Structure formats: C-alpha cells, structure tokens
Amino acid sequence: MTGRETAAIAIRDVAKSYGATGVLRHIDLDVGAGDVTAILGASGSGKTTLLRLIAGFDTVDRGRITIGGRVVDDAGRAIGPQHRGIGYVPQDAALFPHLNVAANVGFGVPRAQRRARVGELLELVGLAGLGRRMPHQLSGGQQQRVALARALAIRPQVVLLDEPFSSLDAALREVVRGEVISILQRTDTTTVLVTHDQDEALSLADRVVLLRDGGIDADGSPQDVYQHPASPQIAAAIGTANVLPGRRAGQRVHTAFGVLVCADAGGDPQVGPCRVLVRPEQLRLSVPPGSGDTVALVHAVRYHGHDTIVELEGVSGMPELIARSAGPTPPWAGAQVGVAVIGEVHTWPDPGGARPSLDLGAAGERQASRERDHESERRDEQEAVADVVAEEHQPDRSGHDGLHRERDGGDARRPATVEREAVGDQRDRATDQQRP
C-alpha cells in the first residue's frame, strides 16, 4: 500500500444494501497506485458488490468513492462507468460474440488510434496474428486475454478483475493468471482482483483484503495476513489453520509439540494461556516416529502430486491436525507418525484458555537435557520465565502444576538456537523417513 495521498482508489465509510439485505456496512479502503490488491472473501461476502460500486455499475447508499482524486460516487451524485477511467474484466470474458478479436479489443478506442492500439495490445497479451478470429474460435484462456486487452485499450487508471480465472481449468488457470498479472504489473496498472481463492490472492497480489460480515476483517501483505492473522477466524479464512492450545512465556510458547519460538519475538513479550497458529506446512512428519517425537495417527491422506494433505489425530488437546507433506513417499492412513513443528509460530492471547497438556515424554527429557547444557544462554528471558513461575504458584485448577513448572522453568534459550535445533531434528527425521 503506497499511502493515502497516492491512493488510486479511496473508499470511505461505504455501505450498500439490496432491500433488506445489508451487504457492505462499513468499508474504508485505499488502493495504492500500481498495486495489485486482492479482495478475498467467502461466497456472498460482498466482493462483487464492492467491485461493482467502484466500477459504477451500482451506487453506494452511504459514503464516498474517489478514483484518481476525483469523487465518482458520494451517495448523492454518481459518475457513470464509462467516465471513471476503469477497465473491467468479468468472470466469463463476455466478449461481443459477433465481433472478431480486433473489433472486441478496439471497441471504445478512437478510430484514428484503433489499428495501432489493437496491434500493440494483441502483442502485449500474446495474441498477435489472431485479430481476425471470432471469440468462439478461441480457447478459454485466449478469451480471457482478449478481455484483458479490451479492458486495457482505453488506457485505464484502474483495472477491475472479477474472478477472471475461475472459469478456466486448473492447469490453464495457473498459466493465464500469471500472465495476466505480469502484464498488469509491467504496465503499472492499478488492479483490484476479486477472488474467493486464497491461493490466488496470496500468490498474485501485493496486498490482500479480507471481506467478512460486510466489513474488512484483514488488510495487509500476503505474508502478513497469512503468517500474522489477527484472529483464528481470519487465519482460517486465509488458509488451513491448526490452532493449538499453548502457554506463552515471553518469546517462547509451550505446546504439545514442545517449546516453540514465537514469530513476534521482537514485540512485547506475553505470558499466559494462548492459542497457537500452526500452518499445515509447518508440521513435519516422520515415519516411523523417532524416540522423542510427539506421535499421531494418520486418519486420512489426500494425494495432490506435488504434495499430500495428511489428516492426523491423537495429539493431546487437538481433535484433528492437518499437515502438508511434501515428500515423495507420503504416510498412509492408519500409520503412526512422529510430528514436529518447524519455524516460528503466531499466537493469540487466550486469557480464559485451558492449560495445554505438556506431557512430552522422551521429547521433554531430551529438551531438559539440552537446557542444562545451555545454562549461560538463559539470561535474556529470565524476566518472562520468572513471571510464569510466579503465575504457577497461583492456585492450580488443572492438576498439572508439577509438570508444568518443570517445563516452563526450562527452555530459555535464544529463539535462533531453538530453531536451529528444530531444523536439525527435522533433518534427522527426514533421513529416517527415507528408510523403507
């Protein structure tokens, strides 16, 4: 996001209802010039409605929309779509069926410039030489590229894409969406992409805006909204989310998988019960389980070729876990696997949360042994650990006091140390996994 002053589109307190159906209740959004902004949300969350309001196909009930510094709708007066300087690419290309490709692209371009502009655009979208074809003589992907060329023909300030790839089959979708976004980036076009596909939003956009219940639930870079969502609900809306019970102790969090490093390690240290976000790709599986591993049972396996989604059960405090296994030989349903968490994790405070079960067995023992070896590295977290220990002396409702104190008083090493060891453990397990 490039900031309010340079926003190509500014939306202020916009509301929209259809009869008794309130669709958008309060939208405040700045779209940065030249950015690709994805509007993500479940079906019916109002994504298309928002796009139609920006385009001018519909009018706001309340609020104001500004494009390129010009107010185009302020709930009293609205400028027509043809005067907003926007290009629109709908879901199904919607080419004029009786016009050939060149005429479709050149529609709306002044006659004197038409020939040159059409040639330039067909070149840009990789369709040079196909100007005389009729729409029905093109593939779905080619039709979408013609629709993009038509949208770009008037040199718009802004291009709006309404689920433009959803009608394409999976293999074509991947290629066409990459090409389309690359063209828009090369031409420095401000782009708003509506999609319900999390993968599409995260992989194509500079910024992801999540719509829910008529408002904006999340707004940030793809990395930010995926790795640091503000709530478990948002985490689940952006991708698959395992949410574990945990207990923060400064920069660490104690979980059924041992002590993990928190992603917000540089921020304010937190102490106490929390929920922990672990994405499927952060779960490393080893078959058979190593002696110190947390063990789970594989409930189901969905093979995708490039990776495999593995449903796990049997981990304390978690009815189900979803892992993404990238290896060439995924585990099978019914197998017992060792599970470890890699990388840093995101947490949310959970003041009313239950204390996680911290029965780590051999893993806990191994960790305790490492802790003794690294006594000198404890100093940087003494304060947070002291807080936890003090809290442990409060009346205990869970009955796990002894075990908990032993573990919380434990790992206080620097995050990088813990992480290195975790990676080292994973390498060991990966080696094990190669064994028949």
Ligand SMILES: Nc1ncnc2c1ncn2[C@@H]1O[C@H](COP(=O)(O)OP(=O)(O)OP(=O)(O)O)[C@@H](O)[C@H]1O
């Ligand atoms: N012209 C209309 N008249 C009445 N209701 C409408 C109209 N357009 C949209 N709605 C309603 O507004 C809500 C939001 O619709 P919208 O198409 O914006 O959602 P969406 O997030 O784009 O959904 P999808 O992903 O399924 O396309 C839905 O409940 C829909 O039924």
